[in-house]
Amino acid sequence: MAGAAEVSNLLLKEGARGRGSLVAGPVRVVWEAVMQAAVDVAVRAYEDLSPVQRERVLEESVNVPAQARSALVDVLRRARDFAGAARLLEAQGADADAAALHEQAGALMLAAEAWLRAGDIARASAAFERAGALERALELYRALDARESMAQCLTRLQRPLEAAEVYHALGYAHAELEALRGVPPEHPRRREAVLRMCALLDEQGESWRALVLLADARQESSVAREDEVLKAEHLRLLRHLDLSGASQALVSASAVASVEAPPPVAERTSPAPDGYEYLKAIPIFAELALEDLKDLFRMAHQVVIPADTTVLEKGAQGTGLLVLLEGSVDVASGPGPDARLLNTLGPGTWLGEISLILDGPTSAHVRSCSSVRALRVTRADFQHYLATHEAAALRIYRLFTHNLAERVRALSA
Structure with a gap:
């Protein structure tokens, strides 16, 4: 020099x-x-x-x-x-x-x-999204065929139908439903969105919710009330729910109000949980605003794990959050036959929330007792969520730090 x-x-x-x-x-x-x-x-x-x-x-x-x-x-x-x-x-x-x-x-x-300029399109698109340049980010995500990121951008751009189409192609029914809820009553494709939401709810065993949604949609305007396609779907749902008297009233009077009231909650068949309420109950997400929580829910994937399968391997790197929707898992001190059983977890419980933020080995061995249906949020997806939701990230980090401190204090007591 x-x-x-x-x-x-x-x-x-x-x-x-x-x-x-x-x-x-x-x-x-x-x-x-x-x-x-x-x-x-x-x-x-x-x-x-x-x-x-x-x-x-x-x-x-x-x-x-x-x-x-x-x-x-x-x-x-x-x-x-x-x-x-x-x-x-x-x-x-x-x-x-x-x-x-x-x-x-x-x-x-x-x-x-x-x-x-460096040729790293993936990092460029993520940076544009974080900067709020959503159209440029979307263009690059399309070039990469990064469909999940495309759907998230489309949602933030308030283009819910396009987002729903992408989620449909991915097979993410819960995310498609959430995207379709964003289609406003005045949208020219509102009827299409309502019918698709009804179909999704019906497929998930939530026909009563589909019926109420459709009845509400038919009240949005005089055009909707007279729409023959919506009326036909209304009749189909009534017959599917074995409400023959109500369906006859609808046919004879073209009325909506007379058939809107569902039976008492106790008489309905409980639908399969979609995981939203379980996700909402996790302590580190306790302060998330509605739209931030919805965005996180859309990012999650539903997975099915066969019985007698290793879900988390002790000592392996954590991969993210798993929220149990159906089935149960055993949490043990290790993989061997002499390992101590620590707990058995069922629907509504969760695993791996620490690995969303801290990159480290798993502290226990988890194996499915039965077939398990769960909601998964990967560490990579969650890090992207934090990068694009700064206010939510601050709340999550604050609660994570508080909860971690409480655990340390409890262990030291």
Whole structure:
């Protein structure tokens, strides 16, 4: 590396040629420390500069050898001037390194553009989404065929029917239903959305909810009340629920109000749980706003695990959250026959919430006692959720920290 005096003289000459005031005082101290590889001194000197002086250091970096610029990048990183370090790296064509630093600086649009120049489309699309540039993110997600991310963007863009179509193609019935709920009454395809929601609810064994939804939809306007397709579906549901008297009243009077009231809750067949209420009950999600919780629910996948199958292996890396909807699992101290049974968990319980946030090994061995239906949120999906829902992330981290502290306190008592 060139000597400190040589570089300082070069910078002084450039200043004398009309580039502004001479590089001297605190700015010169930074350069001399950089050239002498006195990194700690350079960092402290740089931190003590005013914003104008720091800008001058960046401007003058074009006049020093490449090795000195690289050393300056390290100084700026340590001084936490991530934006300045990113600028220097971009000038050198190191777009991927610059993008990561732009993210640390919170400059998500600059990060997205840098990732794009670096050819990392996946990280560019995620950065655009986090920055709120949803149309650009959607375009890149389409190019990647990242359909789950496409659906999430479409939902945030208030394009629920398109989101529902993507969820339907993925086979995520619960997410499709939630997306369709976002179609407003005045939408020209409202009837299509209502019929599809009724079909989904009916398939899930929730025909009463489908009937109430349809009755409400027919009250939204005079056009809906007279819609023959909606009326036919209304009749089908009434007959399916063995409400022959009500269906006859509907046929004879074209009435809606007379057949809206469902039987008492105690008389209805309980539908299979979709997991929303269970997800809502998990302590680290206790402060999530409605739309944030809905977004998290749409991100979850329903899975079926056969009986006598290892669900979580002790010592393996945690993969995310599992919420039990049907069936039961045994939690043991290990996989062997001599392992101690710690607990047996059933519907409404959950496993692996710590692995959503902390990357570490699983502390117990979990095996299914019967066939299990569950809701899964992977660690990767959850990290994306946190990155795109900043207010929700703050609430989750606060509750996670509180709950973790309570566990430590209980163990220490």
